[in-house]
Amino acid sequence: MTSDILITRVSRVEAKSVPMKWEWAEANRTFIETNWKRRTADTPKMFNGRVLLLNDLKFEQGLCRTTYFETDYADFIAWIDSGYPDKSIANGFAMGALRGSDGAFICGVMSAHTANAGRIYFPAGTPDLADLRPDGTVDLAESLTRELIEETGLRDGEFHVDDEWIIVQRWPTIALLRMVTMPMTAEEGAALIRANIAKESEPELQDVRIVRSVDDIDAEMMPLFLQSFFEWVFTHT
Template sequence: MSDAFEIATVSALHCVLEPHDWAFDRQRGAEIDAHWAARRAEIPALFDGPVLLAHGVSRGNARESATENATENATLGVKFFATRFSRFLAWRDFGFPDASVYNCFSMPALRSADGAFLLGEMGADHSAAGAIYFPAGTPDPSDLRGGLVDLEANLLRELEEETGVTPQEVRLSPDWTIVFAGPRVACMRIAQSPLAAAELEARVTARIATQKKPELAGVRMAARRADLAEPRMLGFIRRFLEPLLPE
């Protein structure tokens, strides 16, 4: 995958669900099933539930920034379709062979009162065990609201499920920051906490310790750009954080 990232700022998302004939699933079904069986043998906790991927991403009213590799536009339009986690996992693990499909998801960038960001280390039962990024989950049918996919609801749900931080305890930034990273489209909003970094880290760590099956193995606080050198941090997370942290 390319390390080239594009950043956009949008004020709104318009995400719809519509049918899509995914050739990758139709043509490589037996291979996908075999891959799923192998992955389940490695990580029995994996569940083949329904998920939503995107087959169209559009950026209307865009204008290029003259000073940064960034694009500003009013609304990001996304066309989602329903599939199953086994199909998504194979597509990801096979190197994203269908370039017409995207993994579009939301992420809360949980920021402490003193400017540090909380990142999670994915647990051993996760399909991306050991990777470090913001709390997140692939959208699924529970995020549907009258035919629309509500990524803000997804963002707040994942934040609470993984960290215990409730929607009432954070203030979301008004705009979305979209990071285009090849087949990944990360839709991020800063979730501002009133807690200092040490307090926020201690609280989430304590929460993880009480969970029987936590999604996170632990948390990391990124307060300075030097903290982004962690090799397990996903590249698009690093790209998002670089301009937000001091040297």
């Protein structure tokens, strides 16, 4: 895999989880444990639950097929902190590209107690066991709406999720996006979200940012895949 950006539209995404022994994690237990102690010293509320990482991605006509496996969050964080040494693995997550009725996008600014403090991107989360169904499928559509609601405080009826998926690949980051539109302007949507997070004692978001054009891209705090998405979307829509 390369670090080149690839952006693909598809009508469907199919995801499944298949058991796999992650050899990199097994070979680096000491580093993983040390890294977790360091991380939790800085952010003690981090929880070492089970997450789903992506190890296969294929495209057919109008379809994206993805395969996941389970691992500890501590393994995942150690892999990130050591510079993604296992190039066969990716962080593949569903993400709602939240926007107002005026077409401007609304990104969240992550709170200080989170693993990505200060980073700016759409609400999202690495898939976990809550997204895993009894038949082994991974419900990425549900993951998308759950993370959106949890982080922004929005409710059903306050947004519409498009059927189409936009797959942004910058291996080892794979963002599976859907456009999510609010029935109000981005300014009104941002105000609503700010009011929602102000009611929470420990919100995941500390603020939101509105992105109306490429001029609003924050090259320092936005991940590269998101910068590429904005460059693409403002060119192609």
